[in-house]
Amino acid sequence: MTILFLPEVILIFGICYILFIEIFGGKRREHFLITGVAVLLLTAIFELLILSATQIPLVFNGFTLDSFAVFFKIIILFLSLASVVLMRLRLFSVEECTVEALVANLSLTLVCLALVSVSDFVGLVSLLLIMTLAATLPRIARFRKLRELEAGGRSLMVSVLPAIIFVSLGLVVLSLRGNTGYGGLAWIEEFSSLGPAHVLGILVLVLCGASFFISSFPALFVFREASIGGSRLSWSFSLYMIPVTIFGVLVRLLGDWFFPSLVEIGGMVGFFGLSLWQNLILFLMMATTAVAALSLLKETSLRSLLGSLMTYHFGYLLVCFAAMSEKSVSAVLFGLAVDSLTFIMLFSAICRICPNETSLHLESSVRPKGIPLLTASVLLFALAGLPPFPGFITKFILLGSVFEAEMHGVVVYLIISQVFVAASLARFISRSISMADFEIETNRGRQKEIFIQCILVAPPVIATLFSSSILNFASHAYRFLLWS
Amino acid sequence: MISVSVFLPSIVAALTTVLAATFSSRGLRSLVKPMGLLASIVSSCFIVWLFLLKSSGGVSDLGGAVPWLPFFSVNYDLSFNGLNASLVALLALVFPLVHILDLYREDYLGRSVIYLLLQTGLLGAAFSQDLFLIFLFWSFCILPAYYLISVYSKENGPENGFSYLINGLVGNSLVFMSIILTRFLSETPSFSVQVLFESEKISRALSLGGLSFSLVSAAFIFLIVGIFIRISVFPFHSGISRSVRSYPSVFIVLHYGAFLPVGFYIFTKLVLSIFGNQFAYYSRPLLAIGVVGFVYGAFRSSVEKDLRSIGHYLFVSFSGLLLSGLACLNEQGVLGAMIGITSIGLTGALFGIVNSALADRGVFEVKSAKEKENATVISTSIVLTAGVVVLFCAVLGAPGTINFVSTSLIAFGVFEISPWYVLAVLFSFLLLATSGFRIVKFLLFYGVDSEEPIFLKANERLVFVPVISCIVFLGVSPNWIVTVARPVLMTLVSALK
Numbered sequence: 001m002t003i004l005f006l007p008e009v010i011l012i013f014g015i016c017y018i019l020f021i022e023i024f025g026g027k028r029r030e031h032f033l034i035t036g037v038a039v040l041l042l043t044a045i046f047e048l049l050i051l052s053a054t055q056i057p058l059v060f061n062g063f064t065l066d067s068f069a070v071f072f073k074i075i076i077l078f079l080s081l082a083s084v085v086l087m088r089l090r091l092f093s094v095e096e097c098t099v100e101a102l103v104a105n106l107s108l109t110l111v112c113l114a115l116v117s118v119s120d121f122v123g124l125v126s127l128l129l130i131m132t133l134a135a136t137l138p139r140i141a142r143f144r145k146l147r148e149l150e151a152g153g154r155s156l157m158v159s160v161l162p163a164i165i166f167v168s169l170g171l172v173v174l175s176l177r178g179n180t181g182y183g184g185l186a187w188i189e190e191f192s193s194l195g196p197a198h199v200l201g202i203l204v205l206v207l208c209g210a211s212f213f214i215s216s217f218p219a220l221f222v223f224r225e226a227s228i229g230g231s232r233l234s235w236s237f238s239l240y241m242i243p244v245t246i247f248g249v250l251v252r253l254l255g256d257w258f259f260p261s262l263v264e265i266g267g268m269v270g271f272f273g274l275s276l277w278q279n280l281i282l283f284l285m286m287a288t289t290a291v292a293a294l295s296l297l298k299e300t301s302l303r304s305l306l307g308s309l310m311t312y313h314f315g316y317l318l319v320c321f322a323a324m325s326e327k328s329v330s331a332v333l334f335g336l337a338v339d340s341l342t343f344i345m346l347f348s349a350i351c352r353i354c355p356n357e358t359s360l361h362l363e364s365s366v367r368p369k370g371i372p373l374l375t376a377s378v379l380l381f382a383l384a385g386l387p388p389f390p391g392f393i394t395k396f397i398l399l400g401s402v403f404e405a406e407m408h409g410v411v412v413y414l415i416i417s418q419v420f421v422a423a424s425l426a427r428f429i430s431r432s433i434s435m436a437d438f439e440i441e442t443n444r445g446r447q448k449e450i451f452i453q454c455i456l457v458a459p460p461v462i463a464t465l466f467s468s469s470i471l472n473f474a475s476h477a478y479r480f481l482l483w484s
Numbered sequence: 485m486i487s488v489s490v491f492l493p494s495i496v497a498a499l500t501t502v503l504a505a506t507f508s509s510r511g512l513r514s515l516v517k518p519m520g521l522l523a524s525i526v527s528s529c530f531i532v533w534l535f536l537l538k539s540s541g542g543v544s545d546l547g548g549a550v551p552w553l554p555f556f557s558v559n560y561d562l563s564f565n566g567l568n569a570s571l572v573a574l575l576a577l578v579f580p581l582v583h584i585l586d587l588y589r590e591d592y593l594g595r596s597v598i599y600l601l602l603q604t605g606l607l608g609a610a611f612s613q614d615l616f617l618i619f620l621f622w623s624f625c626i627l628p629a630y631y632l633i634s635v636y637s638k639e640n641g642p643e644n645g646f647s648y649l650i651n652g653l654v655g656n657s658l659v660f661m662s663i664i665l666t667r668f669l670s671e672t673p674s675f676s677v678q679v680l681f682e683s684e685k686i687s688r689a690l691s692l693g694g695l696s697f698s699l700v701s702a703a704f705i706f707l708i709v710g711i712f713i714r715i716s717v718f719p720f721h722s723g724i725s726r727s728v729r730s731y732p733s734v735f736i737v738l739h740y741g742a743f744l745p746v747g748f749y750i751f752t753k754l755v756l757s758i759f760g761n762q763f764a765y766y767s768r769p770l771l772a773i774g775v776v777g778f779v780y781g782a783f784r785s786s787v788e789k790d791l792r793s794i795g796h797y798l799f800v801s802f803s804g805l806l807l808s809g810l811a812c813l814n815e816q817g818v819l820g821a822m823i824g825i826t827s828i829g830l831t832g833a834l835f836g837i838v839n840s841a842l843a844d845r846g847v848f849e850v851k852s853a854k855e856k857e858n859a860t861v862i863s864t865s866i867v868l869t870a871g872v873v874v875l876f877c878a879v880l881g882a883p884g885t886i887n888f889v890s891t892s893l894i895a896f897g898v899f900e901i902s903p904w905y906v907l908a909v910l911f912s913f914l915l916l917a918t919s920g921f922r923i924v925k926f927l928l929f930y931g932v933d934s935e936e937p938i939f940l941k942a943n944e945r946l947v948f949v950p951v952i953s954c955i956v957f958l959g960v961s962p963n964w965i966v967t968v969a970r971p972v973l974m975t976l977v978s979a980l981k
Contacts, residue, residue: 327556381627386623387620388620397556399664400667400668404668411664412661415657416657418657423653426630430642430646431642433635434642448505449505450505451505
């Protein structure tokens with residue numbers, strides 16, 4: 001009976017509902033579609049909260065519903081709901097608010113929900129492939145220029161690589177255990193029988209596979225490719241919902257069995273007093289953040305700028321795996337939750353800067369709207385981790401835990417890179433402000449714009465006030481996964 | 485009560501924005517307009533009430549700590565004590581004046597929101613007793629200041645805002661590194677200033693290329709450099725020297741009247757409480773830097789032509805004087821520096837107000853008699869004349885001004901260390917006198933380029949009165965500040981010894 005009430009089931013029902021309304025709905029079907037989907041998503045969130053208070057953990061057929069999964073599912077459903085609300089508020093153009101966009105939205109949400117619950121490699125690979133299809137096909141279907149079609153095609157082809165990587169990983173696990181489940185502490189002994197080279201190889205496989213979704217080294221091009229063509233909605237999903245999901249997968253994959261096992265394995269001494277696996281993660285993190293920070297300097301398009309910023313952001317969060325303590329991972333979970341709010345607000349502001357264009361471009365003759373540009377600039381700084389926004393608290397706790405793990409040089413590097421990123425953002429914003437149009441024709445229009453921008457800036461500030469509660473929730477979610 | 489006085493301005497800022505967006509009729513919008521000023525005044529009244537409570541109740545400190553992020557031992561701790569009493573009183577004076585100064589501008593509504601946010605940030609930094617909170621409030625101020633410069637500067641706004649932001653980010657990042665090091669190098673890891681004051685430091689060193697660097701000393705140096713970059717203290721003063729001419733007039737009031745005193749207060753508080761040993765170790769070099777800064781600033785101000793540049797270097801000079809007072813590590817020097825924080829704020833506010841009155845009328849450069857074709861006795865407003873004269877006296881540290889009290893104490897303190905430093909200080913005062921006299925001579929005797937005499941509006945006249953009164957009153961009766969600040973300071977100084 002419980003299965004009937006899972007959010008995934010509600011979303012499947014939602015997709016059927018969309019198709020039904022599209023076929024049989026009358027003139028007001030758009031209204032029914034969007035409102036209905038929003039209600040369903042709200043129901044899913046509500047149902048998840050009730051379920052989490054009563055019956056978890058639940059495990060069936062390679063899927064686990066525990067506090068950790070609930071935490072990520074709420075973030076994903078919230079992102080999806082926000083995109084539907086933005087559709088309802090007509091922040092997107094008519095071309096972007098189509099039935100296929102709604103179906104793609106729900107499909108992608110469904111797959112992401114399943115991914116944070118999956119605890120089996122077969123399920124993982126299958127869902128990753130489906131997720132890539134759900135994210136890429138809408139971009140290809142609605143291409144306007146050949147380069148957009150090519151970019152979509154490249155994304156599809158490249159998505160085969162992580163699938164191959166995770167299939168390889170699954171085969172390794174299969175050879176060790178005889179099944180493809182993530183397992184838990186129960187099979188640490190088998191894992192510990194491998195040498196350091198094999199262990200590092202597994203870590204490389206995991207991180208390389210994930211890099212194709214979070215645009216980290218060596219797949220630094222992913223967000224840039226995602227910014228070519230496609231609707232703003234699909235672009236936002238590639239930039240945030242998918243990376244958040246992959247982080248959930250990574251923490252479950254690595255935190256559940258990988259890192260506890262490392263304690264048992266010898267011969268892992270690396271450079272600068274750290275272990276080899278820490279050196280590896282730090283190298284990936286630094287390569288990602290350095291390239292992203294440098295590319296921010298030369299960006300002239302807001303889309304590309306945001307892509308580079310998110311590359312830096314997720315690269316930065318990778319450091320939690322190097323520190324691998326409860327504090328560092330809880331800080332990342334906290335950051336993913338609060339930054340999702342900031343990202344949605346930022347995205348909404350961006351949609352209002354150049355309503356008729358896909359992006360603000362510094363070399364374009366189109367003048368961006370000044371008031372939403374100011375809001376977007378505040379939210380960009382918030383995402384970059386400037387106080388008093390919750391992103392700053394995330395980075396502060398993360399840096400503290402990295403310092404506690406005796407990685408002092410990394411702390412210095414991260415602070416310097418963050419200053420660099422903030423400076424690059426300021427440069428872009430300053431140039432944008434100088435070409436912005438602050439005039440609004442009517443007083444009523446001006447008031448409406450200011451009102452909307454106040455609504456957009458408020459949530460991240462309010463989230464700072466409730467940081468303690470969110471941090472406790474994140475900490476509880478992680479503690480459920482085992483770490484001792 | 486402390487939280488109310490800190491957060492009320494930002495709550496009203498949010499309310500003002502929403503109401504201004506909601507009301508379309510002019511009548512209703514005109515009701516919304518003075519909300520910023522009222523909120524600032526109410527917040528200031530709360531601070532005055534705190535004063536009365538403290539002075540009458542015999543309570544040593546007001547406030548207390550509440551856990552905020554216990555996960556990382558961060559407490560919400562705002563307190564009102566002898567160390568921050570005069571500073572918050574200064575802020576309580578400056579911010580309402582800033583609102584009054586801009587009240588009749590067309591774009592006042594947008595500006596008032598920024599001033600209210602800055603008031604929250606600076607009051608929070610002044611009241612906070614937790615390192616994390618101090619840093620949070622202090623670094624929060626950089627964003628509203630950036631937007632104030634970018635949007636409201638007359639020329640090159642975005643470029644000036646960008647350079648100001650870079651300056652601030654570099655400073656903040658160094659302070660941030662210092663805070664992280666401080667927490668983890670303490671035997672009792674905490675962000676509470678009180679706990680850090682009482683606990684010992686873990687002596688750890690970083691080895692680089694055969695050289696060993698003490699991490700505690702590194703934290704200390706990061707803190708000094710970070711704060712000095714942010715508030716433009718010698719030798720890190722060039723961050724804003726180039727752009728200060730184009731900043732909005734009100735930013736000059738805020739920077740010298742609020743940012744500079746708060747920055748110096750944070751510096752004083754942290755070096756005396758947490759880095760006492762390091763401060764004692766580096767006191768001589770810091771004293772030398774302070775004296776050199778004082779001389780350098782005085783010299784530069786005597787050769788500059790632009791009014792704002794003259795003022796900028798005057799305050800570089802005063803900052804050097806404060807630093808040298810602190811670095812004396814004796815009772816007179818440290819007390820003089822603490823009083824000097826208030827005096828520099830009041831002088832800065834007065835300079836900003838004078839500059840605002842002149843800049844709005846196109847007067848930017850101080851010209852000599854040779855450059856004027858027809859030298860006439862200027863008929864300026866009496867209030868402006870009084871303001872200029874009091875400013876001149878304050879710059880010189882003339883008796884009757886609070887600057888005299890602070891300068892004298894610092895001079896006594898420095899004299900105990902080395903009489904030669906005092907000679908350098910005295911020489912610099914001659915240079916300062918030259919700068920001040922140039923300004924006075926130009927304004928009072930050689931007129932301005934416009935043919936009409938300077939006529940100040942009511943709000944412009946009004947703002948002069950409280951600032952001049954405070955400078956003179958505290959100069960005549962400094963006991964008020966001394967009684968409040970001395971006990972806490974002496975505790976800190978004796979702990980150093």
